[in-house]
Each structure stands twice: as structure tokens, then as C-alpha cells.
Amino acid sequence: MKAFANSEEYDIAVIGAGHAGCEAALAAARMGLKALVLCIDLDSVALMACNPSIGGTSKGHLVREVDALGGEMGLAADGCFIQMRMLNTGKGPAVHSLRAQMDKRRYHERMKAALENEPNITLRQDECARILTENGRVSGVVTTLGAVYACRACVVCSGVYLNSRVHTGEYHRDRGPSGLASATLLSDSLRELGFELRRFKTGTPPRVKGSSLDLDKMQPQFGDEPIPHFSFMTDRLEREQRPCFLTYTNRKTHDIIRENLDRSPMFTGAIHATGTRYCPSIEDKIVRFADKDRHQLFIEPEGETTDEMYVQGMSTSLPRDVQEAMIRTVEGMENCVITRYGYAIEYDCIDPTELTAALMSRRAPGLFFAGQINGSSGYEEAAAQGVYAGINAALYVKGEEPLVIGRSDAYLGVLCDDLTLKGTNEPYRMMTCRAEYRMMLRQDNADLRLTERAYRTGLISSARYDRLMRKKDSIALGKSALERTVPASEALNKLLAERGLSEVRGGTELVTLLKRKGISYLDLMELYDLPDIGGEAREEVEIDALYGGYIKRQEDEIEKLKRLDGQLIPEGIDYFGITNLRTEARQKLSAIRPQSLGQASRISGVSPADIAVLSVFLRRETDRQE
């Protein structure tokens, strides 16, 4: 049977080359590992199968974190954007979020090239059929073409492709997104390894021909000037930007949807999977928010070289004819020509509570998971898990300690902590309100939070490291200069009066002036001899003056969290042997197996009283051992 012996051996196999897979492979390869990347269709590497944008609220934070860890997404987005816009500028610096419209074709090419240019990566079009283990540890992968590749770690980034099934009205087919093939064999292999698979669902709206729209009837939304950027390595961007357009559904649209609900697979029972509440289909919105008489639609260009546009807000699995009828009721879309119809897609995913904080399966050491297979949604969530799983898979192969990024370090930490400890019953989307240390986890300081921590991985180039050091020096310089006390002066009071602020009479510390609304570092530079520290450092100094009190409070809380997280729980602990633990807590703790008291405290169903009982138990155990 076996025609030729297979001699290819890798350190790591990455299954899937979407946003998670690309980051995982690049991280591992750049850490010196030989990586094999398997992908069902090489023309779909880093495919933006849904909206043509990267970033947005809280997702923008993730992109900057990926970048701060030495990942690729931020650089690629800076390379392929057609519009950049900072969101939430009126809601405080902690929730400022960058969003970029992409040329999605170029983004695919740019990311594929990054993989191709990486000497440690072998990119191959083939489908993984089985994951092999030896003594419980990952030892190789088998593909549908019959190849067997030995590897010591494997990162599964199968996205929405596992046993996927798409629905448009009465049309149902077993296939992946955008008409691509689905992966049909890996699910059974995962079941064999002991995983219980679940069905999640997501969807996408129709794409339309841009020239068939009457864009003049819509409200344009332009990019920011000067152009902001994602990567901490990007200096300046210049490019002609493309606008997006706002329009709305109306009663007529809703009537058509209501009349045809019986033909929607969401309501006919054809779809059994769980959808996300945060990205509902238009038919979902009409049913759940029956009192709203309009919903916003956001028309996004799909790229420079295509006329196709994406209709955000109209995700649907209604039949083709209904999609056409409803879209043509919208202002500016009266003559709309649909190029690709919207669809819903169901797929297999695992229960992420089976994973450790570093995204490795407890069942099979060496087996990592990242992206939608873990129950998340979104490119950025996938990329963040990808870089994190890639780093940790590489550290695993090297026999080094995992890099653990916690809730107080990054949105990435919140994402992985939530997924692995709380699990999720619907596709998990990152949101700023999930991050309790949000005042510190800002998009402007992702480098300050993460880059040094990732230094030991080798992913941080010396250029990146030097930049960070210079930024830190500038911040320190600015802060110390602001400690100076200045006397009240005519010029100062003139400035304050101009900004509608009350005058000062006595001596004032410069940093106190900076706390006042509408006073910037640059304003103070006009009046006083302050060092020119550059825009990035100025931003840090200003936010620190404004939110110093909050940051201090959060730091205190983080101290407490760290203390709890520092109390480790021995691996083989028998929760059923601990008297006083409630049954629900015993079950949850046994299933999720937290590594620390802090993690245990974040599991839903484990009460503070349970934690107290557990802490007493652990203390006694420690005493006994000493």
C-alpha cells in the first residue's frame, strides 16, 4: 500500500491557514521551529470570508496586542488598508479603537507572501484527516491525500470549516464559506481523541455590485487624516482612502422579512446550531427587536480592484428571492444587484474549557487549538489566539515554560481566560466591557504591556525593542518634566480662559494642569520649557495624568488578582475528596481543572465560599508537606 516512505518531519503542524493559522505558523517558525501549514485551498489563505475590515471596538485592541507580540496582522493591515478610522473618540481613551477597511484580496496575498517568505514554513494544499498521538502526546498528522507527517505539536485552526454546512433559504449544502470545500474527517479524529464537539453557527450578508447602488442617497463615512496605524513599527501612512456608506432598513424591508420568515432556515428548524447574539442576522433582529422600525446598514468596499461591496448589518440566510426583494427596499439600493447571496454556516467546535490557559489540550499534550474551533468569532480574536497558541506550541516543543498572558495583561488574556475557564455557549466576541482592567488595557499601550514580556520568545526584533525603549524613556522624561511647579502667569491664565477653564492663582504642578479638560502637553510646551517627547509618549503622559487615579486603583486590584493567581492548585487534586465543597463546584472544578486559585474563582458555578474552602484545604496541604 505504502508507495514511498514519507520522510518529512516537522516540529509543528498548523491545520488551517486562516487568521489564526497564519499567526500561529509565523510565530512558531520565527521562533525557529520547522512548521507545516495545511490548508484546504491555498487561494483562501487569510481569507476575509466575512466583512472586509480589521479592528473595531475591542478588536482593534487585539490587533495591536498581536502586533506588540511580534505578530503579523497589524503590519498586514497597515499594508492593505483602504480606510482607517479611530472609533469611540468621544468616549474616553480606554475605548478608543482603530478600524481599518481592507482590500481583502491584497490582504490575502500579503499574508500568503509572509508565509511563503518564511524559510521555516512549508505551506501545502491538503486536508488534515487525523491527528496521531503516541503515549497520549501529539506525534504526527495524516492528510486526506495519504501523507503522514511527524510532528511534536499541532495547532488546530480549522475555523468554520469542520463539517460545515451552509444555508440559504431552502438551499442546504455541506460546504465551507464562499463555496469552498469543508473539512469532513478531522471531526472524527478529534472525537477519537475524546473531544466532544459542538455546533455553532454564524452568517454573512450579501455582497452587491457597487455601481448598482445610489451612493449619493447614503451618508458617506470617511477615514481619519492624518491616517492612524495599527503596528507599533509603522511610522506614517499615506494613501488615498475610500469612504464607506450608511443607510437604513425600513418598515417595508421588515414587512418582507416577516412575511418570509417561514422560509428562513433559522426558523424552519434546518439550523440547530447556536448563533451569536452580537452579530445577529437581519431576520433575528426583526424578530427580537420588533419595536425598532429601522436598522443601520454599513456599505463597505471590498477592495480597490473590485466593484463588490459588503452590506454590514444584513447578515441573512433567507432565500435568494427574498434577499433581493428586501435589499431593494433600502434607500440607495433600489436597483441593487446582488453578486453573492448571504448565507448561514454551521460548523463543529470544541469546548474550550478542555484547554489550559496556554490553549493546549489537557487530553493530548502538544495539541493546541486557536480561533473559531474554540468557539470564538472574528478575525482578530482568531489572530490573537493564533499568535498565542503558536508561541506556546513552540515553547512546548522547546521544553520551555508557557508564556501566560492574563486578564490584567491584555484583551488577549481576557479572551483566553474567558474561553478556557468560563467556556462559551455562543460564538464569543471580544468586547471592551469584558475586560475589567480596561482602563489599563488600552490600544495605545499594548507595546508597553506586552512587548517586553514576549522578548524571550525571540519574536521581538531588535528594532521593535529599541523603539519600545525609546518610547519608555520619552514617557519618563515627559513625566518628570511635568512634576515641575510653575507660578501663575498671565500667559497661563490666558490659555485657561481660552479653553473655558478657571484661572489659577498660586503655583501649580504642570501635571495638574494636564489633568484639566482640554489642556494638552503641546499646549504646555508652548508656555513652558518642556522636552519634545513625540506623539506616542505625549499620549501616554496625558492619559496618565487624566486617569492616574483609576490606573492606581486597577493596579491595586491586579495585585490582589495576582496573589490569587499565584496560589497554585496541585494537578492531581481530588475535588470530590474535599468536604464542604458544594456538588456543583466539585463538578465544575473537576471538569475545568484550574491551575490556580485565581482561575478557580473565575469559574461560574464556583462560589466565593467554595474558594474559601479550597484555600483552607490548599493551605493545610502545604502545611502538611512542610
Next chain:
Amino acid sequence: MDDTVFALSTPVGGAIALMRISGAGSRALLERIFTGRIEHRRVSYGRIVDGAGETLDVCSAVWFEAPNSYTGEDMAEISIHGSYAVAARLAELIASTGAARPADPGEFTKRAYLNGKMDLAQAEAVMDLIASTAERSRRAAARQLEGGLSSIVSSYYGRLKRVCARLAAAMDDDTDEIEAGDASEELSALERELEALAEGGLRSRVLREGARIAIIGSPNVGKSSLLNALIMRDRAIVTPIPGTTRDTVEEAASIDGVPVVFIDTAGIRDTRDEVELIGIERSKRASGEADLILWLIEGSREIGRGDEDIRASVDAGKTLAVITKSDLEQVVFPDAGGRIGGIPAVTVSSITGEGLDELRRAIVKRLAPSDSEAVVTNTRHITALRGAAERISAAAALQQDGLGDAAFFELREAMESLASITGRSDAAEDLVDEIFGSFCVGK
């Protein structure tokens, strides 16, 4: 937790006060200030001496060796004479040695708990036992745990959560379609109501400490008879407590499970002193100190000038009129609304017992919230409610300034504050600290 702590674990004012010291340095400290023998679980007598060798008190002390003590640590218990001066000097002496620090509230029980001497439920039970001095308090505490308070706080939590969710949604929405809206009205309503709930909580501390009841009235109106009748019937005198002044004695009792303290009963009992103490001055003082005033009027005698003066001097809102001596021929009757001088009245006889049950019910109704009301009997809860109200107020201001991220931060803390009452909080360690913070110091 390797340091040594001390605290007075009984209220000052009893005949004996107990000073507890716990921690590894207890023995050395005890040796330094106490002259008696130190032996595990032995009561020994000796003197407390200060650094200059001067005797502070002659007293007894018990020494417990770890782990066989209340806290599971080395512990000393010194019983001293209960005057404030002695207790204060002893505390000062211990602190001056630098060998121990004052315990945080509930720290002894916390240590006991952390050393595995009791589980959390037991620890909470200790708190309730210490805190509730009578049956009703115990019931209130039980009810609170069963969810009376929980459900009310949950509803506030829900409202706050809704405001929060709206802000969050607006922040997490890329299209600016969801507007934060003006939450200022709801926020100020929440702030006000939570403040009121905390305030009510303070009032219901009556349940832990005992309601102070003043019995006032003209000479011979039957004050002492009524007091005796009320107390005798209940057979519930707890302890005689020496009052704050020499000429009064306070009587702690329980009326239908509500702990009460009758004040100025010395005057009432000693009719010879009454002449000096009657009248407006005394009524005013009682009115100021008491949670409830029983204004006694003799039913067999026309209302006199003295009665009217007393009526004018009391706070009608916290007064019950009691028409006494119903066993004699009556000339005083309440009006059609059951009131005298605008104050609800009950007619009683201390001799036949007529009307006493009605009076008890009236007293209890005035002092104890009805069973369905939320009873915030616990300082931890009051602090949490106040904290939430403060956060909400800060959030409203920040929201106005366009700093939604900071406003949301405050609101989330307010939510956590409320969640700490219902036990939904994630901040486990804080919660444990807070629970123990509500223990009486030293227990």
C-alpha cells in the same frame, strides 16, 4: 498573617472585659506584661504591669497554645475590670510594646477560619450569634440569608446592570447605531434609592444593639409598674447594664423577640428622685436619646398641665401614648382615631395586664421592620450599598464629561459592590475580607 494582633472582645462597660491576643508573639507579650503563671488552658491570677513596673490591674489570664485555641494560633485572654479607663490603658500598653497591632474587625474569626478551625458557614454563624441579641434579630439574620435582602439587592443589581449594558453596548458598537442615551435620571434614582436602603439598614441596627425606649410621664403615673409588667411578663431580662451616669440604670430586655433597652429606669424606680428628674427637661433628653418614647398618662385622672408640657416636648413621630390604670375608673379616653394629643394611644393596666399585649405589639411594630421588608442588619451590606451609591454618583458626572470608559468603570464597581451582598462577586478574597470585616472585633 504571621503578626500578632490584639482586641477587646467584649463591649466596654460590662463588669469584666476580655482582651484577646493572638499570634506567634502572644506568649512573649504576655510574659512581658503579666506577672502570673503561663500554662496551657490554665486560669492564672496576676497583675498587669507597665514598662515602669507600675500595676495597671489585678486580673486573670488564660494561655492557649497553638493549635488548641480559638484562632488555632498561640493565644492569650486577659480578663480585666471592665472600666473604660483600664481597658484603654491595657490596649495602649500592648500597642506600646510594638509586639502586636490592633486586630481588624473580625480578624480573630478570620484567623480561626484560615487555620482550619471552622468553615466559612460556621464563621458566618458566629457573626450572627454575636450580633443578634434576641430572637427577632436571629430571624432577621436568617431571613436576610434566605434571600429577603438578596432579592431586593438583585433587583437593584439588575437595574444597574441594564444601565451598564447600555453604556457598554454603545462603546462596543462600531456603527454608532446604539446610543448611550441619557442615563442621568436612572442613575440619580438608583443613587437615591440605594442611599435610602443603606439608611434603612442603619436604622435596623436597632435589632442588633437593642432599641432604646424611654418611659416618661408625670409622677405616679405608673411608670415603674408598667416597666415591671412589661419585663416580668416576658421574663426576659438579659443583664443589668450600668448606665453611663451614676443616677440611671438601663434595663436590657426583650419584647416579643425585639431587643430593647429601657433608659433612665433608675429614676423611674426610685420615686424619691423623681421630683428632680420629672418634667420637660427629662422628656427632652429622653426624646433625643430614645428610639421610642412611651408617654404615660393616668387614665383615672384628668390630663394636667404637666402632661401637656411633656407632650409638647417630645418628638411625636417616635412616641406612643400609654393610658395607664385601666383597672380604675377612666376619665381619659383616646379620640375616635385612637389618639391622644395626636399620638397613637394604648390603654393598659399593669395590675390586670389588660392592654399589655396590645402595647407590646405596638412597640414591636414601631421598632422592627415587618418581615417582608429588607433588613440590612449588617455593616458590610450597608458599606456596600453606600459604596455603590457613591460610584453611581461619580459615574453620572464622568458620563457628562464624555468619559464613558471611566463612567463604565465606576458603574462596574458599583455592580460588584452590590454583587458582594448577593454573593455573585468574582472577587473572592475581597468578599472573604469583607465578611470577616463585619464581625465584632476580637471574636
